[in-house]
Structure formats: C-alpha cells, structure tokens
Amino acid sequence: MFEFFKKSAVRGFGVIKNNPQILYTIFLLIAIPFAFLISGQEFLNTARENQERIEQERIGLMYDVFVRYADEKIASSDMASVQDMIEYLAGENPSIEAFKVVSYANSAFMVIASLDRQEIGSIDKANAGRYQSAMLGSFFAFQEYISGERYWRVVKPITDRAGNITAVAFSDISMAHIDDRAAQNITHAYFVMAGIIFIIFLLLLRHARIIDYATLYRKLEEIDKMKDDFVSIAAHELRTPLTVIKGYLDLLSKDRMSDDDKTSMERINISVEQLNALVGDILDVARMQQGKMQFDMKRVDVAEIARGVAGSFAPISKAKHIVVNTDAPERAFVFVDEQRLKQIFVNLIGNAVKYTPDERRVDVSVRNENGNVSLRVSDTGIGISAEDQRHLFGKFFRVRTKETEDIRGTGLGLWITAQIVAEMGGRIAVESIKGKGTDFIVSFPSAEESKS
Incomplete structure (x- = not known):
C-alpha cells in the first residue's frame, strides 16, 4: 500500500513538474477561498465594532435626554413624571429590561423611580459600588453577558443646574434581538460566501480541465505532426519503387507477349498509375498542411x-x-x-x-x-x-x-x-x-x- 501511494505521489509530482499551470491552479484553489474567509472575518469584526459604537452613542444620547428631563422633575419633587418617562422609554424600547433612579440618603441608595414599581422605596445594595462611582461624577456604559445574552449596563449621575449630583440613573438594556438578527445576517453571509467560494472552486476546476485539454491538445498536435511526417516519408519511399516498376514496364516489349500477358501488363500499369496518383495526393496533402507547397x-x-x-x-x-x-x-x-x-x-x-x-x-x-x-x-x-x-x-x-x-x-x-x-x-x-x-x-x- 505504501509503495502504491509513493508511486502515485511521484507520478503526481511529475505531472505538476511538466505542467506548471496545474500548480498555479492548486494555489488558486487554496488561496482564493482562504482570502475570502480572511476578508469576510475582517469585515465581520469591523461591522461588530461599528455596531457597538452606534449602540453606545444611541444609549448615551437617550441618557442625556433623560437626565436633563429627570433633573428638572427631581428638583421639583415631581417623581411621577420621572416614573412616566421611564415607562415611556421602556415602551418605546422593548430591549430595556431594567431602568431605575436612586438617590443617596442615610448612607444608602434608595430607589425613587423604577420600571419595576415594586422596587420603589427599597434599598439597592447590589449596585451600590457602581452608584458610589457615579456619585463621584463617573459615567459607565459597559457590556456584560447574563445567561448567554449580551447586555449594556449603564450608570449615569443626575445633576442639578448647580452641578450637584442629586440622583443616579441605572439601566439594563438587552441586545439579544439585535444579536439574533446579526447572527442570522452573518449565517446568511456565510452561506453566500460559501456559495461564491463553491462557484469559484468549480471555475478553477474547469480551469484545471482546460489546462488538461491544452496539454492533451499539445500532445495531439505532436502526434499529428508525427503522423504527417510519417505519411510524407512513407509516400516518398513508395514513389521510388513505383518509379522502378514503371520503368521496367516501359522496357518490356509487347511484341513477344501473348494477348493474356499484354492484358496482365496493362492491368499492372493501370494499378501503378493509380497508386502513383494516390501517393501524389498524399504528398500534396502533407505539403499543404505543413505549409510547404x-x-x-x-x-x-x-x-x-x-x-x-x-x-x-x-x-x-x-x-x-x-x-x-x-x-x-x-x-x-x-x-x-x-x-x-x-x-x-x-x-x-x-x-x-x-x-x-x-x-x-x-x-x-x-x-x-x-x-x-x-x-x-x-x-x-x-x-x-x-x-x-x-x-x-x-x-x-x-x-x-x-x-x-x-x-x-x-x-x-x-x-x-x-x-x-x-x-x-x-x-x-x-x-x-x-x-x-x-x-x-x-x-x-x-x-x-x-x-x-
């Protein structure tokens, strides 16, 4: 078995050596799909980065609007309007799963407005560290994966007109629906890419077959030339004995021949003339095909x-x-x-x-x-x-x-x-x-x- 594979490999390398185009085709069969995969992955990475930047900008814009609105309402103790705004934003954006506003009092962060009304009035200890950072003037917008789903978690301080921090806004925004749509688009893109690569693969295989045909055509041309040369040489060699036969026929005297002998000689002469004409035609064909007439x-x-x-x-x-x-x-x-x-x-x-x-x-x-x-x-x-x-x-x-x-x-x-x-x-x-x-x-x- 090893010898069989060895001989097959040697024959294969021999074919490639004699036909460099085959090596070129094999290179294309590997390089083009690989290039498509690399470029496709680069495109997807760039698309993800752009998508995240757009998401962050939209979230930041939404929070800027909310914070300005909430600042005025909190200053006038109109918490009902803040609650209405939170519920309005959640209704317009189903991806918002959690949204609340907390205030700092008595060394604790109490929920004063929330998408989950049951939270209002409770102390939020789970996010106390983030609230502490926000109270120092920091704005957080970061991604976390919860149960396999991607979330934007946003923490932003709410300030009054004097710049004093009066509350902190917090939200969880799910990106599951966006990621599902992106996954579908990516899957579709991969299928399209696979189809394109398959078509290119078929075209390259056809290219390889054309190379085989070109090689076969060259061999056929060589064989055809050998055939023409052989026919030309054979015809020339046939003409010499025909000339000799014709010469001896002309030397023979018909006076001493019987009628049967004369008939036989006439038939020989006719056959010689026919064969001579055929040789002449073959030589003419060979000359014309070789452009030597x-x-x-x-x-x-x-x-x-x-x-x-x-x-x-x-x-x-x-x-x-x-x-x-x-x-x-x-x-x-x-x-x-x-x-x-x-x-x-x-x-x-x-x-x-x-x-x-x-x-x-x-x-x-x-x-x-x-x-x-x-x-x-x-x-x-x-x-x-x-x-x-x-x-x-x-x-x-x-x-x-x-x-x-x-x-x-x-x-x-x-x-x-x-x-x-x-x-x-x-x-x-x-x-x-x-x-x-x-x-x-x-x-x-x-x-x-x-x-x-």
Whole structure:
C-alpha cells in the first residue's frame, strides 16, 4: 500500500513538474477561498465594532435626554413624571429590561423611580459600588453577558443646574434581538460566501480541465505532426519503387507477349498509375498542411493547357465511348503555377470522365469574362445533391450513392483542387442537378487585366 501511494505521489509530482499551470491552479484553489474567509472575518469584526459604537452613542444620547428631563422633575419633587418617562422609554424600547433612579440618603441608595414599581422605596445594595462611582461624577456604559445574552449596563449621575449630583440613573438594556438578527445576517453571509467560494472552486476546476485539454491538445498536435511526417516519408519511399516498376514496364516489349500477358501488363500499369496518383495526393496533402507547397507563379496560357489535358484523356474516354469537347479561345492568359493548373484540369476532367456513364459527353470550356478567365468542366453524369454539394470540397469526402459505390477514390482530389485554387488567388464553385450532370467552375484574374 505504501509503495502504491509513493508511486502515485511521484507520478503526481511529475505531472505538476511538466505542467506548471496545474500548480498555479492548486494555489488558486487554496488561496482564493482562504482570502475570502480572511476578508469576510475582517469585515465581520469591523461591522461588530461599528455596531457597538452606534449602540453606545444611541444609549448615551437617550441618557442625556433623560437626565436633563429627570433633573428638572427631581428638583421639583415631581417623581411621577420621572416614573412616566421611564415607562415611556421602556415602551418605546422593548430591549430595556431594567431602568431605575436612586438617590443617596442615610448612607444608602434608595430607589425613587423604577420600571419595576415594586422596587420603589427599597434599598439597592447590589449596585451600590457602581452608584458610589457615579456619585463621584463617573459615567459607565459597559457590556456584560447574563445567561448567554449580551447586555449594556449603564450608570449615569443626575445633576442639578448647580452641578450637584442629586440622583443616579441605572439601566439594563438587552441586545439579544439585535444579536439574533446579526447572527442570522452573518449565517446568511456565510452561506453566500460559501456559495461564491463553491462557484469559484468549480471555475478553477474547469480551469484545471482546460489546462488538461491544452496539454492533451499539445500532445495531439505532436502526434499529428508525427503522423504527417510519417505519411510524407512513407509516400516518398513508395514513389521510388513505383518509379522502378514503371520503368521496367516501359522496357518490356509487347511484341513477344501473348494477348493474356499484354492484358496482365496493362492491368499492372493501370494499378501503378493509380497508386502513383494516390501517393501524389498524399504528398500534396502533407505539403499543404505543413505549409510547404511551393508555387512557381508565371503567365500561363489556360486555353493551351485545357486542350492538352483534355486530349490526354482520349484513351480513357474512348474506352467508355465518351466524347470530350473542348471550347477555348486561341489564347487566355492567367498568372498561376503551370503544373498546378494542369493538376486542377486533371482532377476536374478526370472526375467528369469517371462519374459520367458510357456514351455521354464531357465539355471543357475557357472564357474571358469581366477581367477573369473562367474554366468550366461540365459533365452529363449522375449529378450531386444539394446536401452533398455543401461538403464537396471537404477532406476525404465522397458522394455515397448506389451509382458511386463501385467507383474508386480517396476523397482528396477536390479538396486538393480547392486548396490549390485558393493559394493561387482563384475561386472554385460547383453547379449540379441530381441525375442531370455537374459543372465545376474555376476562375482566375486575367493576366492582361493585372498587367494593365
């Protein structure tokens, strides 16, 4: 068990070492709630201090008013008014639980007015020490806890106009209702704080997951780069033996072969060409993804290339009894890479011938239109649905229908074509009707327009 925890700890430290952001997240998970708790406690302490100061000021103000009133009434021996004032104050402030006025006579403190009428005329020995201090001119307002409840105990001398102390006022003011309300507010505040901390905790956990995702993304990027490098190297290595096979096939003399041998050799040649085309597509994809595809941009005659590429499909179109028509002006110049332009024509015309049923036609046209040269490859094949047209230029996308299930392909040709067109500053579009045929339109700025 110890070894298991030890290995887990070592792995955990290794992950943290390789991902410093995790350590930062752990620090935030601890620091932010701790900071909230500290700041919340400071706020509560400050609030309590302010509350006590306000309570003391209000009690002092109430006593100042009472003492002035009581002084006049005591001087005129109107103790009934003093008693009424005490009862009035207690009625307005339910927190006052005890309120009395005592006078000093015969070395004792006798109650002359009290909230508890039964006390009037009795000697208050319990608070004699406080009364003695008040007789010396001292004012007391202090807190005591009685049976778990907080009280303000107030002792203040009552003086006549000459400054002579004639009596002492004493009261117990309960803070229980205020403390209960404060406790409720504090509890509510703690719940709110706990909720905020919990939300922050969830956000930080999400932050940690995002860090995990970022780490995973970096690893996936590394794996993806390794995959691209492997595919590129593998494709290059495949091209060498294919070139050798192609060379030996060209050296073989067909004159001395039987018809079966000639057929077999032709099938080998077709397979080599297909595999060579696939390797070429893979290399193009790798170059594009790595941003390594190079373009030798120059002024090129599109009409001449269109006629040449269309003519190169004569053997294939003848085998399917498909007529490939070319309609192009004598010359039409654009500023592109010549080999890449040929690749565009090969992909588009090749697809048109491949997806057009036997004994139909394919039209290749070149037009000068509004300062652009448009290249249109039209077939009378199976057509493409509107749904499939939206995904047609996606990587590895192929139209999956009953008519195409026996037609081989990788789904890379049109993606590569679209990427090349975009890199050379052109546009590509498709127009198609299901069951009627498809038109691919590629346009580039005319070279004559760009020079003028």
